[in-house]
Amino acid sequence: MRIECIAIGTELLTTRRLDTNSVWLGERLAGLGLAFHRKTAVGDSREDLGEAFREALKRSDLILTTGGLGPTFDDFTKELFAEILHADLVEDAASRADMLAFYAARNRVPPQVNFKQALIPVGAEPLRNPVGTAPGVWWQDPPGHPGVRIVMMPGVPREMKTMWEGQVEPRLRSLAGRPVHTLRMVVCGVPESNLDERTREVRERHGHLDWTILANLTQVELLARGPEPRALESARLDFEPVLGEDLASVGDGNLEDAILGRLKARGETLAVAESMSGGLLASRLTAIPGASAAFLGGATAYTMAAKAALLGLDPAWLAQVGTVSEPCAVAMAEAARQRLGATWALAIAGNAGPGAEGGAPVGAVFIALAGPAGTQVRAPKMAGDRAEIQLRSAAQALDLLRRSLGNG
């Protein structure tokens, strides 16, 4: 089955808006043993969308679109596709009722312009939208194209995902091939080229699997895909000794999931004290459901006054040692651990730019981990812009804790 995706929206061509929908859809397709052979993004232009749609009709069996179902002037996916396929649009009574109910629940009345969202091409089925007002469309065997399936979904990620899970995936399941399973191993603290070399021999031994190495700023993912769960499990067992403690997690999770899981298993707790990372450590941890079982909280002690007020550090002493210094990071971690009564506390002090700060150059970072057996410090020098330095500092701090927790 040839499958393609058309993401619709000028913002995908001209702004910083990333097309995350099609990435999510690609993963869901893999779970069904299916894959895109192409993804296209076009603007809110009848000419460009019409051309992309006509081409897709010629070569693909399943066409997934996202976007252009809203109420505004630049939303015309359904209208244009119906016109190209010479189909009329009719109002779907259930979709109109859904829309009225959606607004009524919010004590509002839909603007007149919204009612165009309830129009559906004749011969197609509406896909209800339980979390928004734009219904989607499932159009099987459209006029002149037997065997083709067109699925139009909203561009709002939550609406698209809910519609896919509840209504599109169940319809596709009968068409699907053998599901493809994925083994995902997250490695921290190792450059991609090193990992490539170190794992080549084991990857070749498991050469019947599809291998991908994906590096980003803070971690490297090793992905293997194949139809046989047992083959993936055997690959995992061969990789574990090769990766050793550089293997941060296996499966869907990341560093923070691994840490919270290990803390919970050990009945231990964590606090943080953040200066330069400004809340990033805390927000990565609290993004995980159930984080409060092990993460207690912490101080975003961004200024000297905050380091004094929240952590009890002495401003005169801080002025002497400097707020971007190893003693400061150590004192922050130890104060957070003691004040919150945590087993472990992580602290980050550093300068992410834009300018030098109290004598510390941009990229100077001090990471401290206070724990039952004392306090460890790392002092990496980091390149990159402000966001990169903040992200990489938070990741290195979490990785320091992960290595200290071991696999126990």
Next chain:
Amino acid sequence: MRIECIAIGTELLTTRRLDTNSVWLGERLAGLGLAFHRKTAVGDSREDLGEAFREALKRSDLILTTGGLGPTFDDFTKELFAEILHADLVEDAASRADMLAFYAARNRVPPQVNFKQALIPVGAEPLRNPVGTAPGVWWQDPPGHPGVRIVMMPGVPREMKTMWEGQVEPRLRSLAGRPVHTLRMVVCGVPESNLDERTREVRERHGHLDWTILANLTQVELLARGPEPRALESARLDFEPVLGEDLASVGDGNLEDAILGRLKARGETLAVAESMSGGLLASRLTAIPGASAAFLGGATAYTMAAKAALLGLDPAWLAQVGTVSEPCAVAMAEAARQRLGATWALAIAGNAGPGAEGGAPVGAVFIALAGPAGTQVRAPKMAGDRAEIQLRSAAQALDLLRRSLGNG
């Protein structure tokens, strides 16, 4: 000039890897007064890439590609394009020398397979790669396609960007149109459809500009593009009275830039106390360079123990009123304001899920803003998953502060 982008790599179709290259290129084109009319992603498949390339040759004047220039078996962009255009490949001596020098600087010798990277189609020009080993290609007027320009660049973002800035953009500048300018207005606290209706008349009055409405979870952006800065300025003046205090910011920044700017102008400071949002407020604020001039820091008081230790709240009283409650949010804000000596303090208490918490349902949120004239509270009920509730709570808290600061 019709411009399209082809991003090459199976990882773009089957993994979580986002095509950030084309987003960056879209912004650079805008600066030249140019824009993509389409973006495509295809896998490392000769058939799919060949089809995409043949289509692009028919409809576009400028074809930008990223990826497929590496040394491995699944890198064949140059070979395939040369084959389709019936051109031979020849080794470029300078590219071979660059590659040898690159490896020599690292005390290594290039593997034999790497030398294919120095091959260039006859009639094309190599684009040197100062930060990697894969040269790019600038191919103007390829055989049978006069007026067409093909630019092949590496997929590694840093190599692509360096090549674009140093060699591609300078070549394109002479072809470029009049630079296009953008007016960006960020609106908070208003649903997209409401904004569409409210601004229709003004948008129509400025109908010679290109308008886009871009909604996400926490804000709506109104974007206008046009070649005349004066026309954009006149649109802005007409929009301001229509949007009133819902207009959060104009220009590149977001809510947090607007808030920090206003606080600095007033000589005031801000602290935060976060429970459910878990550091998100603080990390949004500290992502802005120079935040420390107005943002002091705050407490991520995720657990009751942390609310006691960092903010001095009485655990017995907290147990009585509940940690997801209006009195708790008010007490958190007032304690943070007082402890950090800030002009303003924002607090968020709530339940982002997954389960009910101390009697509070998922989606219960209490936002408190303590300031010189007392403490205000908002108690929105929020739908959505954990991440959405956290993001929207942080945005509503920032918006409450922004409205209290006014435009002064």
